[in-house]
Amino acid sequence: MSSTDAFVDLLTLAKGASRALATATTAQKNAALEAIAVALEGAIPEIIAANELDLARGVENAIGDGLLDRLKLDEARIRGLAAAVREIVSLPDPVGEVVRGSTLANGIAIAQQRVPFGVIGAIYEARPNVTVDIVALALKSGNGAVLRGGSAAEDSNRVLVRLIQEAVSGSGIDGNAFQTIDPFGREGAGRLMRARGFVDVLIPRGSAGLIATVVNESTVPVIETGAGIVHVYVDASADPDMAHAIVVNAKTHRPSVCNSAETLLVHAAHADTLLPRLVDALAERGVVLYGDERAQTAGVREPATPETWATEHLDLVMGVRVVDSMDEAIAHIDEYSTKHTESIVTNDFGNAERFLAEVDSAVVMVNASTRFTDGGEFGFGAEVGISTQKMHARGPMGLPELTSTKWVVRGTGQIR
Template sequence: MKDLDDIPQVMHDMGAKARAAAAELAFATPESKSAALNAAAEACWSRRDEIIAANEKDMAYGVDKGLSPAMLDRLKLDEDRIKGIVEGLRLVAAQRDPVGEVIADWDMPSGLNIRRVRTPLGVVGVIYESRPNVTADAGALCLKAGNAVILRGGSESFHSSRAIHACLVDGLVQAGLPKDAVQLVPTRDRAAVAEMLTMTDHIDVIVPRGGKGLVGLVQREARVPVFAHLEGICHVYVDAKADPAMALEIVLNAKTRRTGICGAMECLLIDQAFYADHGPILIEALTKAGVEVRGDDTLAQVNGVSPASEADFGKEFLDMICAAKLVDGVDGAIDHIRTYGSDHTDAIVTAHQPTADRFFQRLDSAILMHNASTQFADGGEFGMGAEIGIATGKMHARGPVGAEQLTSFKYLVEGNGAVRP
């Protein structure tokens, strides 16, 4: 690789290697791809002490940089989280291989047989912040779908990502697949990101995974197609006919299980009728759990609640902070979510199915949930093993982006001497 001071040349070289690797991966056997992922999982587990030591350097860097506790939590790796990475790699390895799947098959009067068949996208560029596990998730999913990938992790996770990436490369080599199939940008220099966004000759799609600033930059500057992963401004609406005990459990889990993930609840909407019947039980539970609740005029009267500003609605806090508002029924909740949501994940808690149906029909978020915590907005929880991100756009992929979503398709047309009149 060229001198790291020459970022355009470094990225050009990586792109050329990725394109060559993608050509081989397109016809790699399912068995070889699974073998690479299982070998990578073994390497991650056997080198867990090295990965944790690398992560300690990143944690110190994050503290010096002034990252919030929630962001430091996203960055941190321990043995349990490495175990989760290992299990994720093995789950992806065990999944059905999407490449070559026949999506549709039909015959035409002309004598042609036409099949629509899944095929890899080619080269995927993934730009992400903080969470080093994305290195494993993105590498695994791209490989499973027959794609080469160029990973650009956040500056905070630099050492952790390198340690995990080394395990992925070991897996590729052991399985006889090209080691350039999974590459990691070897510098923190942000010029590498700018370069990736214009590499139309080498990269087929960019997947940004991070905060509003990163995603906005990618969408503004990219000449390569983008799978957008916008903010997780997730709402939970508690309907008048919600079971109070269920609502309490879902709301607490949605906000407090892990505050730094994109599936965390950022705004609680409570039907006025529920509030009239049950009072501030949900708000009091949140404040008791240590959540700073910023409420509308009525909820701000509850002890421990501060008044919400307009900016608090439609904000991704990624912290123990939550906006809250009373609304007039499900239509009030729908109007609020349409105004302030990010089309990521929104949930309704109700025992009344027609109300849930109306919520599902009239909102178009990538994920809509009924009587379930928004924390389930995760590719692993959807049975995908892992995900690259939650796509909030409307083209190609929406919701959790797993291996199947990282494929396109081609048409295979067969005739028996067919000619067109």
């Protein structure tokens, strides 16, 4: 099939190839993944050369050191990508898994089985490693992928997608299941968001602004992988040492990621004892604290503003508020949380259960660091992203979240 529209041609190609991929065996898909890993390792100089074009353009456009670092691919990172692809080989194939099933009174057997979505769309920014990640996860779950990696990483992604297509085709699966739409620029991104019938689900990965644009403009169903304004609440009954360890870990273990804590809510019972100790420990580790009046009394230097509570800092910055009750803590969370992860530190069983039941977030915790909200920690073995929406997938997403289901009905001539 060909049209005068190169964009539609490309989506048609991806859709057609994905149909065949949907029924590929696990062994075939694993062989294709291994071929991708080998291809990446065999093309390190070529990938680096393309990446250097992106980096040079990034420097020219002054995109900043953080973005430049995300953009960069060196030999170690490329070998890391190949290793990550091989890790996906070892994960169980979700396709074909029976979710529910029964035999009806009339003898008909019904089974709800996992099937690939078809084609996954991905829109992300300046991170060529996501290109390989998404393709590997899509491939293992039997899906094609249409990628919009953004102009900043265009040269790297072009080479990566060509290597992937060749490797997959060489392994016996049609590599056309994987396509980049970067050559179509911003207009292509807009068309991808409205490509119903070609793309079955769209996953945005990146800044809050990017995600908001995709959510607002897409007619294709979206899985939102979102921001984390994550709270730790230290209850009146909390063990002070445990609270100390969890708060410091949740804030400082890796502050740039979405599951790190942004706001500390402390019950007034701890305002004079634990809180000053925590303030010192956090400050010692370079955390800049913004607090309400009582937190300032406990040693926090900067006053908090409503923006403090409403910002995902992704940095060594934390808001601190003293509350008089768990209800006050839950009300604060209700108002400011992005519904990613919240943790309570408590020794009160009733409060623990109420917090777990009433806080409406993807992950709710008792006596654990928020850093555990992670596909790897949960045992999923691969990071598709962490969904902050309620439909289809919520929290850390594994390969099963990249599948839909189908009802398979086996009769022997039954009619109604």
